[in-house]
Amino acid sequence: MAGVTLERVTKRYGNVIAVNNANLEIKDKEFIVLVGPSGCGKSTTLRMVAGLEEITEGNIYIGDVLVNDIPPKDRDIAMVFQNYALYPHMDVYNNMAFGLKLRKFPRAEIDRRVKEAARMLGIENLLDRKPKQLSGGQRQRVAVGRAIVREPKVFLMDEPLSNLDAKLRVQMRAELSKLHARLQTTVIYVTHDQTEAMTMGDRIVVMKDGVIQQIGAPLEIYDNPVNVFVAGFIGTPPMNFIDCVLLKEEDDYWVKTPAFRLKIHPDRARQIQNIDAYVGKEVILGIRPEDIHDAKISPGPEDATVVAMVDVTEPMGSEVIAYFSKGDAQFVARIDPHTEATDGEEHPVSFNMKKIHLFDKETELVIK
Numbered sequence: 001m002a003g004v005t006l007e008r009v010t011k012r013y014g015n016v017i018a019v020n021n022a023n024l025e026i027k028d029k030e031f032i033v034l035v036g037p038s039g040c041g042k043s044t045t046l047r048m049v050a051g052l053e054e055i056t057e058g059n060i061y062i063g064d065v066l067v068n069d070i071p072p073k074d075r076d077i078a079m080v081f082q083n084y085a086l087y088p089h090m091d092v093y094n095n096m097a098f099g100l101k102l103r104k105f106p107r108a109e110i111d112r113r114v115k116e117a118a119r120m121l122g123i124e125n126l127l128d129r130k131p132k133q134l135s136g137g138q139r140q141r142v143a144v145g146r147a148i149v150r151e152p153k154v155f156l157m158d159e160p161l162s163n164l165d166a167k168l169r170v171q172m173r174a175e176l177s178k179l180h181a182r183l184q185t186t187v188i189y190v191t192h193d194q195t196e197a198m199t200m201g202d203r204i205v206v207m208k209d210g211v212i213q214q215i216g217a218p219l220e221i222y223d224n225p226v227n228v229f230v231a232g233f234i235g236t237p238p239m240n241f242i243d244c245v246l247l248k249e250e251d252d253y254w255v256k257t258p259a260f261r262l263k264i265h266p267d268r269a270r271q272i273q274n275i276d277a278y279v280g281k282e283v284i285l286g287i288r289p290e291d292i293h294d295a296k297i298s299p300g301p302e303d304a305t306v307v308a309m310v311d312v313t314e315p316m317g318s319e320v321i322a323y324f325s326k327g328d329a330q331f332v333a334r335i336d337p338h339t340e341a342t343d344g345e346e347h348p349v350s351f352n353m354k355k356i357h358l359f360d361k362e363t364e365l366v367i368k
């Protein structure tokens, strides 16, 4: 068991800065997810922890041990890759046993570990099959099993589910979470899928262009994103961003576009301590799709309601995803499935102005 610490870690490939001054303290037994768009440095970070990439600057510790110069095989980690290439000529048992045989483990110990991992993963009845006789999900389980038998201090997983179809991915997601609860091991998990990050991580690390943007528990990040990027990346459909000017009238704060204005709920305005510095300036209003309602079904206060054009509605059964526009502003809402909003017609929507975010137009940082 061990935590993992990254201290000012940078990785350069020539002119490309793949990871830029990353600081991260992963606790023992924590399930931490590195998430971000393609090319943001997730795999590079993981591969440095594994010892598969040299670190340009900084330090990495596993437990208390500085591992910068320790080769991968001595780091007590096990890695599951996206492309989990099993040995095609070996059966499942031997695919899982192979690494232990190489390390000269006694036969009885190998047998114990392989069978225990197989039981945990529900693949005991597949031990004598060859990989080609398995489904994608079963192969994925074998790949995880191969890592489990090593009984490592830290599991590193790089998009291990991305080769699976959507349904299987959801199922394996839940299984990996349960497995983590049983194994009680530190896991560093890489994905570009924000849903995976939200559902699996004890904490999430959001990265962009090699830079860690925010570290926190899933809901902490969802509720309090530090900048426009994180706000737009976590959550689906993504948060709406509307260019506005911030106004103050008597004690009330308003956001105004050329086409409409909305009063910020006083409770929310009070939470934004720096709000006065932005009065009269351009700001970005952020509001999540679930915080915009069909005003005919859930009427909000008049000063938070606008009549907008319904561009497209997508009935999902449990809800309707509705795309609206009003002047230059466009926004998406998750509204009640019984809505009468009709494509091409106007419809009133109410904004929950207690749930809004304001961002600095220039820095794109949240206004706190």
Ligand SMILES: Nc1ncnc2c1ncn2[C@@H]1O[C@H](COP(=O)(O)OP(=O)(O)OP(=O)(O)O)[C@@H](O)[C@H]1O
Residues within 6 Å of the ligand: 013, 016, 017, 018, 036, 037, 038, 039, 040, 041, 042, 043, 044, 045, 192
């Ligand atoms: N061997 C290399 N030589 C040069 N540049 C590299 C090398 N490996 C990665 N990079 C660059 O480093 C950056 C980070 O790459 P990395 O593979 O860590 O991204 P990622 O977040 O894992 O992306 P993806 O989601 O596509 O897997 C990218 O700009 C990439 O082009």
Ligand SMILES: [Mg+2]
Residues within 6 Å of the ligand: 042, 043, 044
């Ligand atoms: Mg990658």
